[in-house]
Amino acid sequence: MILSLEDVSYRYAVTPILDHVSFIINESQKWGVVGLNGAGKSTFMKILAGVEQPDSGKVTFLGKYRISYCPQNMDFPTGKTVYETVQDCLTEKTEEYEIKSILSKLGITDLNQPIEILSGGQKKRVSLAIALIRKADLYLLDEPTNHLDQDMIVWLEKYLARVSKAVVLVTHDRYFLTRITNHIVEVDHGKLYQYEGNYADYLQQREQRYEMEKLQEHKRQRFLKTEIEWIRAGAQARSTKQKSRIERFNRIASMETRQEQEKLSLSSTASRLGTRTIDIQSISKSYDGRTLFEDFSYNLLRMDRVGIIGPNGCGKTTLLKTVLGQVQPDQGSVEIGETVKIGYFAQMNEVFEDDMRVIDYLKQFGDFVETADGERITASQMLERFLFFKEDQYKPIVKCSGGEKRRLYLCSILLQAPNILILDEPTNDLDTDTITILEDYLDNFKGAVIAVSHDRYFLDKIADRLFVFEGSHISILQQSYSDYLESRATKTSQPESAKPKSQPAPKPNRLTYTEKKELEKLETQLPSLEENVSSLEQQLNLVTDYSEIQKISSLLEEARQNLEEAEQRWMELSEKTEA
The missing domain is CATH 3.40.50.300 (P-loop containing nucleotide triphosphate hydrolases)
Structure with missing residues (x-):
């Protein structure tokens, strides 16, 4: 322990x-x-x-x-x-x-x-x-x-x-x-x-727990119903047995139970979206002499699901802000259709008034949102759908955690019924249950979605097209995130011998002639492998250039792996020698 x-x-x-x-x-x-x-x-x-x-x-x-x-x-x-x-x-x-x-x-x-x-x-x-x-x-x-x-x-x-x-x-x-x-x-x-x-x-185990809790709650409600009828019939707490029964009733009645999430259909809260959405025409953007992206064009479709990926600092957020009109491109243009209503979920939260209650903040954006079939979803129902239960809706924002504030910010965007959602790292600071609810919402959303995210599970669920930053070029790929990562790993991996590996034979108790030779070879190789690791460590201490640091770090990791594998094999063969 x-x-x-x-x-x-x-x-x-x-x-x-x-x-x-x-x-x-x-x-x-x-x-x-x-x-x-x-x-x-x-x-x-x-x-x-x-x-x-x-x-x-x-x-x-x-x-x-x-x-x-x-x-x-x-x-x-x-x-x-x-x-x-x-x-x-x-x-x-x-x-x-x-x-x-x-x-x-x-x-x-x-x-x-x-x-x-x-x-x-x-x-x-x-x-x-x-x-x-x-x-x-x-x-x-x-x-x-x-x-x-x-x-x-x-x-x-x-x-x-x-x-x-x-x-x-x-x-x-x-x-x-x-x-x-x-x-x-x-x-x-x-x-x-x-x-x-x-x-x-x-x-899987949590679902089993929930089912057990439902069964226990059903039994609790049956017990309470029986006891309430007994009390209404005029039961008096005169005897010790009657007192114990009433105390037991009070104790079980006051037990807290897990609140079930209300099942609300929010699938069609988007405003009507015309055929003309967002047309990106040959845009380019540079900062401080560095080109983030150049000559990028795309015509967003009404039901597009786009994931944007690339290393930190490559320009993903700048691309979103250029589409939104918050940043002007150096070249090219972005044209927005007349019926487009964008909901932008930025990385940074809104600035909240701490003494304002959760429900009051959301009602600033509307008391309700109307679905396509005329159903009204109230601000309170929207909050409950995103796991703000009744008591949480009336607490001051100052008592909310960072993740709860992020959830509230998300609700404020959805309540305005956008028909195009632009999401910048939407899963940051959200819990897994809220992310699942957001994924379900986006799955049924009647509009286009563009999301920057490093959350692999999230992108696999919501995106079927990728914008991939590769230097200053943005590639457009029609595939899932996991498929992209798999294809990239295949391209970058070292080619392996096509010769099939033979199945290992059962290990004999003694070293074979081949194993003896292998052990001798390892004993001469280990010092040079150790020297290689030590040399690379010393080189890493001296370099300051970023590309050199990356290069030597990769070589060092490979050298350590080779040394570890050689030491492991040497130990296996040495143990057989001792046996």
Whole structure:
């Protein structure tokens, strides 16, 4: 056991975030933390990290273990470079090549720039790099995939899959959860529900739990009905038995039950869209002498589902803003049809008035939205559809979590009945349940959708056409995101021998002649493989050019892999020799 919570409670004002919960983290376990926005996932992580103290209960952490924590948001002291900031956050001496290697994988290459000029997303990546560089037995990572592009996410996924230490992470990336975790803990109304398996296993087990809860609720309602009839018949709390029966009734009547999500049809809330939508004609845009995109043309179709992908900083958001008219192209034009009503879900939330209630904020955009068949969906129903239940609708916005504010912002856009949705990283800060609801909404949306996202699962669900940034050129592909990634991996992978591999024969107890020769060869190869790794590490310490850092980092990763495989094979053959 590395860490445990025993009967822990934590309140925010009068709201129980954690209510008498217990939890244990053992060595090598990889936990995914899920739950609605505002359920308390980040608070749970802070308590595990020792950043927050519970109101009651016991947190036990064995001192021989080390914890590394990456919070959801991180701010650093000013006046230092990126490299100095990282060094200050590390308690153990760390080689420069290790720092450079991890930072470069996360897109941070200028280590001499002042930390204060970095964007929020870049600071998050520096914070993640610090957490990964630290030598730890338990890694606590809160939304590690936020602000990462596709290549960074794939690298992080492989990195955490190889790590033999314990990991607890909060993320909305469902592919990431499925591939990394072997346990899931759900934070729900102050309770922790623990599941064995990955995210896909969790979904199946959660449905079974919901069915059991429905059965228990049905039994509870039958019991309450019987007891109410008994009380109405004039039952008096005179005897001890009668008092106990009434107390039991009061206790069961006051039990909280999970609220079922109201099933509302929001499939046709879009305004009527004519045949002329958005016509992009040969647009180009450059900043500071760097061309983001050039000579790009596309005529958006009425029911288009477009995903936009590319590395961080390539110009995806600039393309969206050019289409919206917020940024003027250097060349070309964008023509918008007369019936077009765009809903733009930006990366940054609206500025909210903290003392305003959730429902009052939404009603600024309308009391209801009318569907194509004349049905009215009220602002309250829209909120409930996106998991703001009745009591949540009347709380002040200042009490909302970052994810809840993001949800509210989304509802304000949908209530205005747009017929073209332009979404910039829509899944950031949303919980997995809300993302699923958004996916269902978009699946039935009677209009066009353009979405920038690094969420592979989300893009697979909603996009059948891709705009792919490749340098300053934007390719238009008619395929899913997963198909694109698979085809790209096939193109970039090294060609393998066409000769089929023979099936391995059963291992004899002694080394064969061939294995003896292989062992001798390995014993001469290992020192040179170690020297190669050491040489590349030294080279990485010396270079400052971004392209060189990337090149040497890739070579170093390959060299380490070759050394690890050779050492593993040497151990296998050596064990047979001893046998």
